[in-house]
Amino acid sequence: MVEKECGVKVTGIILAGGRSNRMGRNKALLELGGLSLIERVARVMDGVCAEIIIAGGRQEDLGGLGYPIVQDIHPGCGPLSGLHAGLTAAGCQYSFVSACDTPFLSQGLIRRLVARAEGFDAAILKHGEYFEPLTSVYGKGFIPAAEECIKRGVYKVTAALELVRWQAVSIESDEIIDLHKILFNINTPQDYKDAKEIKNKTGPC
Numbered sequence: 001m002v003e004k005e006c007g008v009k010v011t012g013i014i015l016a017g018g019r020s021n022r023m024g025r026n027k028a029l030l031e032l033g034g035l036s037l038i039e040r041v042a043r044v045m046d047g048v049c050a051e052i053i054i055a056g057g058r059q060e061d062l063g064g065l066g067y068p069i070v071q072d073i074h075p076g077c078g079p080l081s082g083l084h085a086g087l088t089a090a091g092c093q094y095s096f097v098s099a100c101d102t103p104f105l106s107q108g109l110i111r112r113l114v115a116r117a118e119g120f121d122a123a124i125l126k127h128g129e130y131f132e133p134l135t136s137v138y139g140k141g142f143i144p145a146a147e148e149c150i151k152r153g154v155y156k157v158t159a160a161l162e163l164v165r166w167q168a169v170s171i172e173s174d175e176i177i178d179l180h181k182i183l184f185n186i187n188t189p190q191d192y193k194d195a196k197e198i199k200n201k202t203g204p205c
Contacts, residue, residue, distance in 0.1 A: 010114050011095040012045030013086035014038060015079055015134065017056020017072065018099075022188045026061060028100040030192060033199050037186065038100040042067065048107050048114075049096065055086035057100075074147075077155045079134055084146040087138055094118075094139050101186040102135065103195055108176050113137045113169055121145070121164035125171060127179050133157040135183060141165070 016028045016038060023030075028038040035043065038054070042065065045052050054062055054069045062069055070089045072081040079099075087095055094117050096110050109125075114137055117123040121141035125132040134157070145163035149155065173179045181202070186192050 009050045009092045009094075010048070010110075010137070011086075011090035011092040012042070012049035012052040012110075013083070013090065013095045013097045014041050014045070014052065014054050014067075014100050015056060015082045015086070015097065016054050016062060016069075016100040017079075017082045018101075023186070023192070027186055028057060029061060030186065032103050032195055037103050038062065039065065040103045041098055041100055041105050044105040044107055045096070045098070045110070048110050051091055053086050053089055053095075054100075055082040055089075074150045077150050080146055080150065080155045080157050080160065083138065083157060084143060084150065087140060087143050087146070090140070094137055096137050097134060099134050099185060102183065103186065104178075104181045104184055104198070105135075106177055106182050109135075109171070109179075109182055112171060112177075116167065116169045119165075120167050122161060122166035123169050124161065124166055126168040127171065127183065131158070131168065132183060133161070136169075 029036045042052055052067045054067050057069055059069055070085045072085050074081045083097060098105055113123050117137040121139045123137040125136050142164055145160040149160045186195055
């Protein structure tokens with residue numbers, strides 16, 4: 001548990017509310033290595049998170065996974081509304097957030113981000129020059145900021161960050177964490193094909 005390593009209990013929030021238009025079918029249910037993509041994400045989170053919440057998605061598709069599914073309180077606002085709903089439902093002060101289509105997520109990355117979150121409303125992963133707000137840690141203090149942005153009709157997660165105390169957490173790949181692999185996400189049939197090739201080359205992961 002993360003609590004034992006850095007003194008913080010954390011909720012895992014899986015964002016599963018996307019329409020998967022480019023894929024043509026529900027990305028969360030695509031199979032990779034004997035598990036669906038969302039099951040792969042949940043399995044990694046389960047090793048370090050006190051609870052797991054699925055934000056978005058249909059009960060008939062994802063209910064069998066055994067995790068609570070929460071729907072957007074403010075529908076139609078993109079990932080920000082899913083993040084808002086997940087944080088609102090979370091039982092822990094801090095939550096690690098990931099999309100359902102990142103099949104190579106790492107417990108080591110989660111631990112490093114959570115360890116840097118205390119005292120902030122968000123700890124945002126930075127890889128090189130790029131921020132990864134959908135693979136980051138958020139506190140309950142982010143909820144009012146998300147609500148304010150949604151009220152304004154501004155749906156970018158980064159816009160809500162301007163209203164809270166947050167810090168960038170710069171992490172580069174090393175012998176434990178391969179960020180290029182971890183941040184690989186599946187949006188298209190070609191991405192799915194590439195993910196299968198990565199899985200075959202790297203073995204159990």
